[in-house]
Amino acid sequence: MTLYETLVTQTQMNYSRYYHVYASGSTPVKLSEKTPLPYQKQIQEFARQVNEADCIIIGGASGLSASGGGDFYYDDTPSYREHFGKFAEKYGFKGAFAGMAHPFDTRGEFWGYLVTFLHTTQHAPIREPYLDLDAILKGKDFFILTTNQDTQFVKIYPEDKVSQIQGDHRFFQCSKACCDETWDALEPVEKMFQAMGEGTSVPEEMIPRCPHCGAEAFPWVRGYGNFMQGTKYEEQYQKISDYIQKNSTKKLLLIELGVGRMTPMFIQEPFWSLTCSLPDTRYISVNAQYAFLPRQIEDKGVAIQGDIAAVLKDVRAEMEKEEIRK
Ligand SMILES: [Zn+2]
Secondary structure, eight states: OOHHHHHHHHHHHHHHHTHHHHHTTOOSSOBOOSOOOOHHHHHHHHHHHHHHOSEEEEEEOHHHHHHTTOOOSSSOOHHHHHHHHHHHHHHOOOSHHHHHTSOOSSHHHHHHHHHHHHHHHHTOOOOHHHHHHHHHTTTSEEEEEEOOOSOHHHHHSOGGGEEETTEEEEEEEETTOOSSOOEEOHHHHHHHHHHHTTSSOOOGGGSOBOTTTOOBEEEEESSSSOOOOSHHHHHHHHHHHHHHHHHTTSOEEEEEEOOOTTOTTTTHHHHHHHHHHSTTEEEEEEESSOOOOBGGGTTSEEEEESOHHHHHHHHHHHHHHHHHHO
């Protein structure tokens, strides 16, 4: 097992043991009791840490995309209405994920919904916080780890700089996971989306199928119990593990953006553990809901509570201000 997958697995064991603590929005880890720096000082510290780091790992989670307007997953927001409006009216869904769990009468109708979902993320523009982050990382040696399946990072960076450990909306797998293969989803999604037009259903003969067993295809994503953890999945863990191993003795900065309370095992706790164990590693987190800084790494980290889009914009402005001063 790769280094990073080992860290995730360790956290997962802890997670089941303390499930009730996480579910209540907390953490079983002992947190720092130090008074946090005022906001403006935190922004300056963020900028300073970026400038001083030899290399940076970004851990991008759901809060990052949500802060940039990708907020249609869990709520009936204006952007949900914009992309899923006909389904919201017909079925009363409140958010994109709610529709995914609906028992549709026909497979064509289910695929109409699924295709709408995939088409929306595949064609979404690169969102503002991602562009600000890109400006912050300018000229730095960095690597991206993400649990987001919405393909925002791979729209900006080459594949070898990004690990998508929860899957990617650009690929299909066999819904029965009969084989270790993924296929392009972009072209079939576009064709089905066009064929659906103003309706809510895809012609059933267009539903993509596994070339081996004939079962329906399914997006290559975790969350539905059939996520293919084969070659492509291992590659994602290999990339992040290689980057950490290559840079483990350098000044490494880990930046966690928008991790939700129910998924601390993929980015947050592995980052805490790495900050603790690697000699010259620093940690920054940004989250709209909470500011958790473990006591064990209180001298190596900053936890900023705030809107991620606003924080990244402020850090970018701070860095550009310093650039002018030089
Ligand atoms: Zn199959």
